Amino acid sequence: MQEPDSHSVDEHARSGPRPSAAEFLRANHDVLLTDWQQAMLQQLGGKEPVRPPWLIDHLPELLTTLADAVELGPEALDERLEAAHAAARLDAGFDLGEVAQEYALLRRCILHRLEAQERMLRPGDLTRLEETLDRVVTRTMTFFWSMKQRILQTLDRMSEATLDDPDMETLLERLLTRLMESALTVDTAAVMMLEDDALVVRAAVGLGTDEVKGLRVPVGQGVSGQAALERRPFFVRSAATDPRVLFEPLRRSGLRALYGLPLMDGERLLGMAYMGSRTAFAFSEADVLLFHAVAERASAHIAQTELHAREHEARKEAERSLALLDSLLDAAPVGIAFLDHDLRYLRINGTLARLNSNPVEAHRGRTLHEMVRTGAEAPIERALRQVLETGRPVQDVLLEGPDPVRGRAGVWRADCFPVRTPDGVLLGVGCTVVDITDHKRAEAALRQAIDFREELIAVLGHDLRNPLHAVNASAFMLGRAPDLDTGARRSVDRIRKATARMTRMINDILDFARSRLGGGIPVTRQHVNMVELCQGVLDELQVVYPERSLSLEVRGDDLWGEWDPDRVTQVLGNLVVNALQHAKSDTPVVTTLTGEPTDVVMRVLNEGDPIPAELLPRLFDPFKAGHLPDPGTKQRSLGLGLYIVSEIVQVHQGSVRVESVPGEGTTFTVRWPRVPPPRGYLPP
Structure with missing residues (x-):
């Protein structure tokens, strides 16, 4: 900076009083700040910088200090201001040239302002x-x-501490030790990790090391907990006396200065770090700056360690999952494979690999067409493509062909399904293949046996009716002979009862065969009176069972409807005979008919032991006894009577149900619709 040429100013300016440099700086304090900021913007091309290069907090005080030093001497300069400015610029990432440029612009602004005022x-x-x-x-x-060199040296030593890849707590203690070695006023330092909702001391060096390890501070409590909550540094001038310091070992150690700052990974709080001094009430700018550098490096190592730990755990979990998957695939008797979007094999188990006549290793990365034998790949590929296009499973794809494992013809069922990530991304497609050859053969054999049995039953039932009619007619003629004694008449009655039972059994067998062989039980509807039909059935049964009480109760006037009369009498006959078989011998069997607006309700009540609860769900199944037989007695029924009842009622689109209550007896209730309900109607 040079003295302005005295010839460049007019005589008035030269003759007027000259201001001192201190007066000039004080008088133009705000103007110089504005000039300097504008000069910096021009230096940056007129654009707002990402980081402010000017002395935001230090320039005003610097101008004041310059004025004092010019007026009072160099001893008026405050070295702390210069150190604070240097530390702030170093912490902000400035280099030495950028700091020099700021001062050069300040010098230029002072000169230009002097020239502008012509003073x-x-x-x-x-x-x-x-x-x-x-x-x-x-x-x-x-x-x-010097600060930059000191920090670089410390960071180099910190890097050396990580070469043997120590665990996180050991690493943190090494970093804190490097800090104490570089900052002589630091007597203790620690790192508190955020765990759930508390800060826990996990690494410490210096005073109270063993005492503070493991101590917890809830977030939001004490000076460190509040600083963690607000994500800001904290400073305590006298930790030994400040009630906000919650760690008793620090208070007992007589600490003075205590400084801490949050450890951050982006916006995520990792924990807090603090350093303390027993000799100083405040840390120097250099020590604070060094601590920031150490904390930043510690934060990076903590985040990296956590990332590596998560990656390691994820890798171990993936290895465990793959091991479990491989074990399942190897042990499964079902063929299993996973394929990508191009239908290339990712994984396959030995069962399916053997069906493809290739080892497991040969499948990986190969396409379906390359590995599946000719003739079987087309239906499988269609199903797999459909899964990839729709994202929905495809089931029951049947495959037939030679079995390379057993050396015979085989049948398989394939099921295909999408394979997704937990968030729904489609990774590929999976496929299971089950050998159902034996099942199909057993199914065919069973079908053949059932068909043979039902055809045999139908033939026997039909051919037995003729000799049975002959026996029944003969018994009827014998019963009309006037000279029969009492014993002979009882024998004739037993023959008639036996033939009646056999007739019902044969009718049930024929109806069962019709329902199972197709076509169902035929019905021919007529407009009939339910009372007349039921009364006729009861009269016939009364002749067969003269010793039993059979009664009919009618409620309502209109009991006409469209029903098959033979089938109605067959239902009532089966229900009444069933009731006679299971009722007490001295109790009546009561049949009730009730006329309702759309139905006629038939109820058959008998008194006796209740039906066991375990029999109720299958009471109307074929070949099931109505009651559990008594020990030592023979089964007295084929178990077809109630099944035929259910089938006939269903053909009439009615319903049948049973109620069996101890002390109240057993009641079968049949609802007969007067007219056929519309198609699709479901009975109650």
């Missing part, structure tokens, strides 16, 4: 101002460079 300073003041500014720049640069 000369007092003799020697401009030189003193220049010397003072040079002194500030030199000390700032020196402090900046």
Whole structure:
């Protein structure tokens, strides 16, 4: 900076009073700040910088200090201001050239303002101002460079601490040790990790190391917990006396300065780090800056360690899952495979690989067409493509062909399904193949046996009717002979009862055969009176069972409807005979008919032991006894009577149900619709 030429100003300016440099700086304090900021913007091309390059907090105080130093001497300069400025610039990532550029612009702004005012300073003041500014720049640069070198050396030593890949707590203690070795005023340091909703000391060095390890501070409590909640640094001038310090070992150690800051991974809080001094009430800017660098490096290592731990755990979990999957695939008797979007095999088990006549290893990365034998790949590929296109499973794809494992013809069922990630991304398609050859053969054999049995039953039932009619007619003729004694008449009655039972059994067998062989039980509807039909059935049964009480109760006037009369009498006959077989011998069997608007309700009630609960769900199944037989007695029924009842009622689109209550007897209730309900109607 040079003295302005005295010839460049007019005589009035030269003759007027000259201001001192201190007066000039104080008078133009705000103007110089504005000039400097504008000069910085011009230096950056007129664009707002991402990071502010000007001395936001330090320039105003720096101008004031310059004025004092020019007026009072160099001893008025405050080295702490220069150190704070250097530390702030180093912490913000500035290099030495950028800091020098800021001071150069400040010098230029002072000169331009002097020229603009056309004022000369007092003799020697401009030189003193220049010397003072040079002194500030030199000390700032020196402090900046020494701090940077110190930090670099510390970071190099910290890097050495990570070479043997120690665990996280050991690593943190090494980093804190490097801090204490570089900052002589630091007597203790620790790292608190965020665990759930509390800060837990996991690494510590210096005073109270063993005592503070494991101590917890809830987030939001104490000076460190509140700082963690607000994501900001904290400073305590006297930790031994400040009630906000919750760690008793720190208070007993007589700590003075205590400084802490949050450890961050982006926006995520990892924990807090603090350093304390027993000799100083405040840390220097260099120590604070060094601590920030150590904390930043610690945060990076913590985040990296957590990431590696998660990756390691994920890898172990994936290995465990793959091991379980491979074990399942190897042990499964079912063929299993997973394929990608191009239908290339990702995994396959030995069962399916043997069906494809290739080893497991040969399948991986190969396409379906390359590995599946000719003739079987087309239906499988269609199903797999459909799964990939729709995202829905395809089941029951039947495959037939030679079995390379058993050396015979085989039948398989394939099921295909989508394979997705937990968030729904379609990874590929899976396929299971089950050998159902033996099942199909057993199914065919069973079908053949059932058909043979039902055809045999139908033939026997039909051919037995003729000799049975002959026996029944003969018994009827014998019963009309006037000279029969009592014993002979009882024998004739037993023959008639036996033939009646046999007739019902044969009718049930024929109806069962019709229902199972197709076509169902035929019915021919007529407009008939339910009372007349039921009364006729009961009269016939009364002749066969003269010793039993059979009664009919009618409720309602209209009991006409469209029914098959033979089938109605068959239903009532089966229900009444069933009731006679299971009722007490001295109790009546009561039949009730009730006329309702759309139905006629038939109820058959008998008194006796209730039907066991385990029999009720299958009471109307064929070949099931109505009751469990008594020990030592023979089964007295084929178990077809109630099945035929259910089938006939269903053909009439009615319903049948049973209620059996101890002390109240057993009641079968049949609802007969008067007219056939519309198609699709479901009975209640």
